[in-house]
Amino acid sequence: MTGGLFEKPFFRIAGDRGLLVEFGNAIDSEINRKIRTMAIALGKNPPSGIVEYIPTYRSIIVIYDPLKTNAAMLQQQVIALEKQLAEIPIPPPETVEVPVCYGGEFGPEIEFVAKTHGLSVDDVIRIHSEAEYQVYMIGFTPGFPFLGGLPESLHTPRLQTPRKAVPAGSVGIANNQTGVYPIESPGGWQLIGRTPLRIFDQQRAAPFLIKAGDRLKFKPISFDEYQALKEACDR
Secondary structure (H helix, E strand, O other): OEOOEEEEEEEEEOOOOEEEEEEEOOOOHHHHHHHHHHHHHHHHOOOOOEEEEEEOOOEEEEEEOOOOOOHHHHHHHHHHHHOOHHHOOOOOOOEEEEEEEEOHHHOOOHHHHHHHOOOOHHHHHHHHHHOOEEEEEEOOOOOOEEEEOOOHHHOEOOOOOOEEEEOOOEEEEEEOEEEEOOOOEEEOOEEEEEOOOOOEOOOOOOOEOOOOOOEEEEEEOOHHHHHHHHHHHHO
C-alpha cells in the first residue's frame, strides 16, 4: 500500500447482489482517479449481468443480477479489468464556476467559521473562493458534489445538531470538506453562502450541473447579483 492506495483491489460482499471493490483507505486524488478509470472500463466493457455501478471516494460498488452472474465471477472480471486501467485515457476535467453570495441570511455560520480560525469574514470568503476543488464523487442527494481541496485553515466541525431543512443552493463546510446542497434536504454542514444556480434540475436535458472528475471554483457575488442570477435561472 502506498499513500492509502492498495496494491490490489479489496473485495467485499454487499448483500445478495452487490460487490464492493475498494482501491484504498483514504480520500486521495490518485485513488479517486483509479475509481473513475474503473468506472470508464466498466462502462465500455461491462461484464455480463451488471445492472449498475456506483463510484465513490475510494471504492466502487457493482450491482448485478444474481440470475446471470455471481460475486466470484465478477471479482475475477474486475481483476482482469484492473490490469488494463493504465491503458485507459481519462477525460480532462472541466472547470465549473459556481457564483456564491456569502454570509448574511445565506451563510449564517460564516462568522462562526471565521471566529473558530481567528479570521475575518472577508478572509473566509477569500480563502474559500481562491481554492480550486476536485469533485471526488456525487451522492447523498441528487447532484451533491463532495469536494476535495478545502484549505486546512477552514476545516470546521459539522453542526452539533443537524438542520431538518437546508435550502437548495446552500454552500457549506463539514470538517475537511465543502459542498453545495442541490435540493432542499436535511443537513449538518456549517452554511457560509448560497448559489443561485440549479445544481440539479430534472427538467434539463443534462440534470446534473457538476460531475465526478470536474474541477470547481467558487466566485463571490453580491446580493443584487445573486437576485439577478436567481431570476434568470428560475425563468
